[in-house]
Amino acid sequence: xxxxxxxxxxxxxxxxxxxxxxxxxxxxxxxxxxxxxxxxxxxxxxxxxxxxxxxxxxxxxxxxxxxxxxxxxxxxxxxxxxxxxxxxxxxxxxxxxxxxxxxxxxxxxxxxxxxxxxxxxxxxxxxxxxxxxxxxxxxxxxxxxxxxxxxxxxxxxxxxxxxxxxxxxxxxxxxxxxxxxxxxxxxxxxxxxxxxxxxxxxxxxxxxxxxxxxxxxxxxxxxxxxxxxxxxxxxxxxxxxxxxxxxxxxxxxxxxxxxxxxxxxxxxxxxxxxxxxxxxxxxxxxxxxxxxxxxxxxxxxxxxxxxxxxxxxxxxxxxxxxxxxxxxxxxxxxxxxxxxxxxxx
Ligand code: ASP
Numbered sequence: 001x002x003x004x005x006x007x008x009x010x011x012x013x014x015x016x017x018x019x020x021x022x023x024x025x026x027x028x029x030x031x032x033x034x035x036x037x038x039x040x041x042x043x044x045x046x047x048x049x050x051x052x053x054x055x056x057x058x059x060x061x062x063x064x065x066x067x068x069x070x071x072x073x074x075x076x077x078x079x080x081x082x083x084x085x086x087x088x089x090x091x092x093x094x095x096x097x098x099x100x101x102x103x104x105x106x107x108x109x110x111x112x113x114x115x116x117x118x119x120x121x122x123x124x125x126x127x128x129x130x131x132x133x134x135x136x137x138x139x140x141x142x143x144x145x146x147x148x149x150x151x152x153x154x155x156x157x158x159x160x161x162x163x164x165x166x167x168x169x170x171x172x173x174x175x176x177x178x179x180x181x182x183x184x185x186x187x188x189x190x191x192x193x194x195x196x197x198x199x200x201x202x203x204x205x206x207x208x209x210x211x212x213x214x215x216x217x218x219x220x221x222x223x224x225x226x227x228x229x230x231x232x233x234x235x236x237x238x239x240x241x242x243x244x245x246x247x248x249x250x251x252x253x254x255x256x257x258x259x260x261x262x263x264x265x266x267x268x269x270x271x272x273x274x275x276x277x278x279x280x281x282x283x284x285x286x287x288x289x290x291x292x293x294x295x296x297x298x299x300x301x302x303x304x305x306x307x308x309x310x311x312x313x314x315x316x317x318x319x320x321x322x323x324x325x326x327x328x329x330x331x332x333x334x335x336x337x338x339x340x341x342x343x344x345x
Pocket of ligand 1: 013014015016058059060061089090091092093116117118
């Protein structure tokens with residue numbers, strides 16, 4: 001008999017594994033052994049399942065770079081032993097964690113599928129059960145040649161599988177909480193799971209993966225808005241040790257043309273800070289130079305984020321900054337597609 005694919009189910013926390021604390025009425029994490037009892041169906045899947053639980057499960061609002069590093073280490077330690085990984089994670093910052101993993105694990109040859117739930121597993125209408133079961137099936141899916149079908153970091157939620165670094169949590173209440181506005185789903189689950197093979201990363205799955213465990217947190221997101229003051233800009237750009245700014249601009253990458261604004265950004269760039277132009281719009285791409293209001297940004301050396309999400313921009317910048325690259329190298333890599341996170345347009 002053919003061997004079943006071996007999958008490691010990693011529990012980090014999130015609503016999926018929470019229970020109401022009778023004392024406070026708030027949701028808090030429950031023990032992973034309790035969770036396993038709630039989904040006995042997983043034993044009937046065509047996968048051999050082992051589980052790993054973080055010692056202290058977290059609400060994903062508390063996820064931080066140290067947590068990403070721990071997750072990378074767990075996957076590294078278990079990489080050879082398993083054919084795929086399913087990570088149970090809170091939805092709030094799932095897109096950040098998924099993006100971070102996509103940069104920190106190089107030459108990935110196995111599926112890493114993040115999933116979670118909007119309603120805890122213990123509730124009658126939970127969406128968690130279907131999410132876990134299908135995420136495991138996807139992690140275990142193999143091509144005809146026996147290689148994994150989805151050698152990517154992906155998010156599975158409410159019948160859709162997305163490339164993780166293209167996702168964004170857009171709805172706090174609906175079951176379909178995630179969207180990937182600039183990249184199609186890489187699989188959709190109905191009666192069958194339909195894989196959208198031409199959009200799945202098609203890398204030669206033979207190289208040795210790399211597990212990177214450094215992150216530089218010295219960045220901020222600066223969302224511009226009509227009325228943004230000079231004082232505010234100057235204070236933000238003079239934060240001690242600031243190395244990078246994800247600049248959330250209007251439309252196709254546009255920003256005010258006031259002298260103090262452009263000069264303020266230019267002074268920061270001259271001091272070695274890297275500025276990354278990302279659109280506030282959910283869909284579409286930055287086109288620096290399309291309007292006068294973005295040409296000036298291009299002229300002073302702002303890096304073009306094209307159609308990258310803020311979540312991917314933040315984690316990509318933290319990852320690249322930790323590598324000790326020169327400012328020109330940083331700008332070069334920020335503008336390149338390194339893990340399927342952006343499309344040049
Ligand atoms: N606050 C929760 C978390 O992100 C929400 C969820 O899991 O859906 O951990």
